[in-house]
Amino acid sequence: MPDAPRPAPASTPDLRTPVRRLAVVGSSGGNLYSHGGDEPLRLVEEIRRQARAGGFEVTTLQLVAARASMDGAGEDTPAELLELRDGAVTVTARGTLAEVNAAAAAVDAALAEAVGRGEVDALVLVSADPSGVNAAAVGAAVAAQLPAAGTGGSSIAAAQALGLQLVAASGTTGSTSTTRAVSYIAGLARHFGHRYRPALGSAETPAAAGSPWRRISVRGIMVGSLPAFIALALVLAVSKVPGLGALTPVFDALIAGLPVVVAAVAARRVSGLGEVGLVAGVVAGVLSTDGGIIGGLVGGILAGAGVSYLLRWTLGHRFPVTTANIVAGGLSGLVAGLLVFLALAPVTAALGEGVKDAIGFLVDLNPLLAGAVAGLVIWPAIMGGVYHAAILPLVLLEMGEKGHSFFGAVDMVSLVMVSLGITLANAVRPRSSGERALAASGAAVNFGFGTFVEASYPFMFADRKVLAVALGSATLGGLVVGATGAEATAYLPAVVAPFVATNTVGMVLSMLVGAVVPFVAVLMLNVRHNRRVRTADASTASVAAADSVRQGA
Incomplete structure (x- = not known):
């Protein structure tokens, strides 16, 4: 991650x-x-x-x-x-x-x-x-x-x-x-x-180094923009502390500026020209704020492509590099931003609002089913490479609209907390001595930073029962998220996530379910496994002793 x-x-x-x-x-x-x-x-x-x-x-x-x-x-x-x-x-x-x-x-x-x-x-x-x-x-x-x-x-x-x-x-x-x-x-x-x-x-x-259009990656752009969304979530959490309500305007300013961040990251990536693309993206993003996150994304992509083509054109017509930089960075950002500002902003804003409303509709229709299904599919999604391409952009689109996310809560509960439960169980009662340090370091990152769910992969892939526990626990945790209506985000310390959530008590309950159920289940699996190993070792030792006696006789 x-x-x-x-x-x-x-x-x-x-x-x-x-x-x-x-x-x-x-x-x-x-x-x-x-x-x-x-x-x-x-x-x-x-x-x-x-x-x-x-x-x-x-x-x-x-x-x-x-x-x-x-x-x-x-x-x-x-x-x-x-x-x-x-x-x-x-x-x-x-x-x-x-x-x-x-x-x-x-x-x-x-x-x-x-x-x-x-x-x-x-x-x-x-x-x-x-x-x-x-x-x-x-x-x-x-x-x-x-x-x-x-x-x-x-x-x-x-x-x-x-x-x-x-x-x-x-x-x-x-x-x-x-x-x-x-x-x-x-x-x-x-x-x-x-x-x-x-x-x-x-x-x-x-x-994809040749054409700027081939350097477009929504996944790469959104992951690159993630720190800005986490800053937004942290401000939201702190603003809920009694006496710190004055930070609400800071939250509003950050959520309004997210399209600029997305546009800057998009233009830098698509242009392949570093600071020149970054400046073009900022110019485009400032003009694309009315279009929301998708408006910033579109404006940044267009600005990045424009920088690439304009720089090539200006240098081909013997412009000095200083002038070529100014023309490519300034003009491409301006043109792309004006296109969004004057024509595309209503469309992109409607798309962003539509994504938020669609997720809200599905959750309202059957919150238990929505949460359970989201929890069930999220592990296969991350293992199959779909998470960063589909689910994370949905999380960030939701956060760009309101500062928190249904899928963000499922991410924290069904991925991070489930991974924490599995790794913690293997740290407490490992199947082999070499697993304890591996599991403990993974659990520390899960709890302390809200990421690196891949830490539980070795235990899932080594035993299908542990994989089944992960899927079942993720489903149950997602169901509790849906039942409580909690919305939050991952990529935060576990102790911070509830304060970002729309329902603090519900988020705490969901996180406990997500962590405790796999912890207990994997702990029991490991105890049973170790007992079988000891029994088998004892049986082998007994047979060896009997053979020794017969040979001596």
Whole structure:
């Protein structure tokens, strides 16, 4: 139940296109330092990832990474030199900035010789120093008429003044490591005639890295938004404490802001562009609040897709990366948000209200049956992978409408409490000594955090009777939830959940049933199992003793 990722190219380069060799040179930068330069490994890996997607290979790296912005760094500022060794980014020098610059100058001289031998096809300048530690390489590239792409206002201006052929150039303001890397490779791909689709996926969605539409996952978006819903539930619980009723407006503000959270998570995921997608999602979400959770979801998805396409279009039309960021992030969020605000909000709001009303209707129709069926199916649902795709989104949709959920209460009672009962029984009376520590750690997480119901899987899968106990207890617990009309949520400590519920006494009763019944049943099963094992061991020992006597006779 539910933050450096492994790179995954978005597209496979045309195998008929020769792989061009790139040299990445520069530093962690001045202004760049606050735009990703403080994470040099991630910065370099993003360039390498985009290079692979465009039919390029980074063969040389010379990056001076300081522990402070170059705008304020001095010769004694701690720094490191990053190079490629056997295909891996490696720190080859550490010390003061002056010492690392001296080491970088030696690498620069070697790179200039490689350029002269024709072993490099293009340069990528990352806040480089064309008149300092990168002077030899830049001078060699000018002489060889190599193309280059780069960012960093003053450094790019200095490189251009030296006559370097820059096919993509921009400042760093408003950019990210991803968008800068896309800008570098887009410019070089255009120059060399390579086909290039930016690698905008992540380690979580490598197969869907090409098209933003293939990165849509309602399950992923809703799970990513879960902390905001839990914050909402906690505020609701605290607001019920006598004297803290003044927190009710905080609850109202949070529930109104949930569509913004969902939109931001959706846009970041769908765009694959990190902060740019996040900003687009926030803009879209602010305009989608009248559409509820579903409105935020739709607005965020549209904004994320728009960011991906707009960034590609702007860079394809030679926009500097700063402008491309602004256009892609701002415009896509605005357009998507206005679409929801002006046209889709009534529809999405009605859908959200409809889900809430449908669940309420089914519960009101026969609360005992509704609770029992929900409790019965929830274990098969989580084991079969349906829980996060269907039930958790329903929980969050309900919470987005009213702050608590019928399915949330069933989740806590029929999953978390049942798992607590099973694991606690195995901690008290395990079938083998090795099971006690495993069960105890699972029970602690179940009780203390309201999650990790998978802790009871080993005991269920080892004995079908324990699985039957889980299903029966979950059904009974769900029935009590329906009978008492309790609504709440999981993912909270067990002692907190009742205070979030609409019926505190009913929730406590439901949780006790959910935990005590499987605890007693599994305890009895384990006692019987251990007794049979002891009897069998005693019988075996008796037979062995008799055999020994006969052999002695």
